[in-house]
Amino acid sequence: MSPTALTELDAGDTAAWIRRAARLIAVRADELTALDAAIGDADHGANMKRGMNAAVEALPDAPEAPAAVLKQTAMALISKVGGAAGPLYGTFFLRMSTALAGRQTIDTAALADAVAAGIGGIVQRGNAETGDKTMLDAWSPALQALRDRSGEAEGTLARAVAAAADAAAAGRDATEPMLAKKGRASYLGERSIGHIDPGAASTALIMQALADVVSGRVTGEA
Amino acid sequence: MKKLINSVDDVVSNALTGMAAAHPDRLRVDMARHIVYRATPKEDGKVAIVSGGGSGHEPLHGGFVGTGMLDAACAGEIFTSPVPDQVSAATAAVDRGAGVLHIVKNYTGDVMNFDMAAEMVAAESGTQVATVITADDVAVEDSLYTAGRRGVGVTVIVEKIAGAAAEQGLSLEQVAAIAKRTSESGRSMGVALTSCTVPANGKPSFDLPDDEMEIGIGIHGEPGRHRAKIAPADEIAKQLVDPVLAELPDGDHGVIALLNGMGGSPLLELYLMYGEVAKRLEAAGVKVERSLVGDYITSLDMAGCSLTLVRADEEMLRLWDAPVDTPGLRWGV
Numbered sequence: 001m002s003p004t005a006l007t008e009l010d011a012g013d014t015a016a017w018i019r020r021a022a023r024l025i026a027v028r029a030d031e032l033t034a035l036d037a038a039i040g041d042a043d044h045g046a047n048m049k050r051g052m053n054a055a056v057e058a059l060p061d062a063p064e065a066p067a068a069v070l071k072q073t074a075m076a077l078i079s080k081v082g083g084a085a086g087p088l089y090g091t092f093f094l095r096m097s098t099a100l101a102g103r104q105t106i107d108t109a110a111l112a113d114a115v116a117a118g119i120g121g122i123v124q125r126g127n128a129e130t131g132d133k134t135m136l137d138a139w140s141p142a143l144q145a146l147r148d149r150s151g152e153a154e155g156t157l158a159r160a161v162a163a164a165a166d167a168a169a170a171g172r173d174a175t176e177p178m179l180a181k182k183g184r185a186s187y188l189g190e191r192s193i194g195h196i197d198p199g200a201a202s203t204a205l206i207m208q209a210l211a212d213v214v215s216g217r218v219t220g221e222a
Numbered sequence: 223m224k225k226l227i228n229s230v231d232d233v234v235s236n237a238l239t240g241m242a243a244a245h246p247d248r249l250r251v252d253m254a255r256h257i258v259y260r261a262t263p264k265e266d267g268k269v270a271i272v273s274g275g276g277s278g279h280e281p282l283h284g285g286f287v288g289t290g291m292l293d294a295a296c297a298g299e300i301f302t303s304p305v306p307d308q309v310s311a312a313t314a315a316v317d318r319g320a321g322v323l324h325i326v327k328n329y330t331g332d333v334m335n336f337d338m339a340a341e342m343v344a345a346e347s348g349t350q351v352a353t354v355i356t357a358d359d360v361a362v363e364d365s366l367y368t369a370g371r372r373g374v375g376v377t378v379i380v381e382k383i384a385g386a387a388a389e390q391g392l393s394l395e396q397v398a399a400i401a402k403r404t405s406e407s408g409r410s411m412g413v414a415l416t417s418c419t420v421p422a423n424g425k426p427s428f429d430l431p432d433d434e435m436e437i438g439i440g441i442h443g444e445p446g447r448h449r450a451k452i453a454p455a456d457e458i459a460k461q462l463v464d465p466v467l468a469e470l471p472d473g474d475h476g477v478i479a480l481l482n483g484m485g486g487s488p489l490l491e492l493y494l495m496y497g498e499v500a501k502r503l504e505a506a507g508v509k510v511e512r513s514l515v516g517d518y519i520t521s522l523d524m525a526g527c528s529l530t531l532v533r534a535d536e537e538m539l540r541l542w543d544a545p546v547d548t549p550g551l552r553w554g555v
């Protein structure tokens with residue numbers, strides 16, 4: 001672990017996360033769209049790039065609390081993305097924000113609780129379950145990784161988030177052999193097998209962005 | 223990619239600008255929010271109807287705004303549903319005190335965004351909102367393992383019939399009921415001869431060899447359920463008519479038939495296909511009460527067509543025949 005790794009996320013770190021996520025999604029937008037073209041409607045990268053750019057623009061210069069950052073991110077995604085990704089990611093960040101109300105900093109346990117609340121929102125909005133070949137298949141293992149490490153001693157945030165990012169990436173890859181049961185890909189039936197779910201792929205990038213910020217590899221300027 | 227565009231980011235905005243310029247007497251376009259309104263709003267006390275969805279399906283939905291059909295249409299990005307802000311703004315703007323019906327195609331994104339919009343409207347104003355979801359695509363066989371049947375061609379017919387019912391002053395409950403009945407009475411099936419090209423993607427959404435076709439296509443370039451060797455039109459007609467008839471609700475009534483182009487097939491071929499479809503319907507003893515042939519719910523530049531049949535009772539036929547005056551559908555005026 002880098003000596004500059006964070007032990008907690010404050011409002012500025014949370015904003016750095018959103019900026020980093022926007023950057024990763026912008027860089028990989030064509031790849032996300034290509035994944036979507038295979039089993040969906042070829043717009044996921046373009047839509048997420050548009051939404052995350054709007055989220056970055058909405059970030060205040062000096063954010064007051066993590067919850068405020070996440071709420072503004074949610075509203076930007078809901079009002080800019082459209083499709084299924086807008087309501088799902090919007091609801092995720094909105095529920096995270098609600099779960100973190102009143103906190104100035106986020107430790108591993110609080111992060112796990114907030115991600116759990118966000119996942120609850122995705123499940124409610126999308127009526128999906130783990131194994132349906134959706135973004136949940138990346139979020140669920142990420143949450144499990146956070147939970148597994150939230151009982152450890154102080155200073156584990158970087159290790160927990162790194163593990164969660166790895167778990168999300170593994171979850172993304174695990175969608176490849178699955179049969180899609182939700183969203184546009186479900187209409188392909190058997191032919192959805194053999195393609196990575198684009199929503200799981202963007203989720204893995206969002207978790208990777210958090211790991212990058214927490215590890216100190218990138219800063220608020222990311 | 224060879225398209226008549228300026229830049230891929232401005233396709234929807236530029237198209238709406240042109241639509242407003244082409245129909246100044248009929249339409250008013252909110253360019254900031256990408257909402258198409260009637261130039262002259264409906265009178266007080268009548269139910270209003272809002273629909274919308276991804277762009278790329280023209281004339282659906284903006285082309286069906288006008289007397290006897292929609293009060294507003296929300297244009298999303300290409301193949302992407304509109305966002306809740308758009309839908310709630312449109313809903314609030316067209317409410318004439320009698321409530322608003324949302325007509326929503328059964329695609330996950332459309333359903334979620336309209337659902338969120340209805341929640342927002344309920345929280346912010348007293349506007350009553352009812353929703354009907356169209357889900358007519360018989361290519362989707364088992365909704366236990368999918369997001370359910372896609373809303374395709376029947377959407378046009380629901381918008382026309384519900385629009386007429388609203389124009390005649392029926393209550394929100396009554397308009398929603400006839401919309402639901404129409405939706406449930408209709409079934410569709412589509413075929414693609416080529417993929418379409420989403421401007422932002424720049425290349426065809428899927429590869430389809432010259433000698434193959436996709437059967438059971440949706441309207442977003444998402445591949446259908448299976449591929450087959452290209453066949454003569456009479457055989458393709460059979461592959462559309464048979465599954466639609468197999469799923470069409472039973473009844474003594476005849477049907478409204480829509481032979482819809484996906485955007486890239488000329489009318490010559492669509493009329494030819496309709497001739498084959500009409501022959502098969504006659505042979506099956508299904509009476510065609512009304513028919514419509516042309517591009518109504520398209521998929522950008524995709525070649526191919528879809529067939530929609532709606533088993534129509536007398537009230538539905540009467541509402542179908544009622545005057546309509548929109549850029550995309552016009553009669554009786």
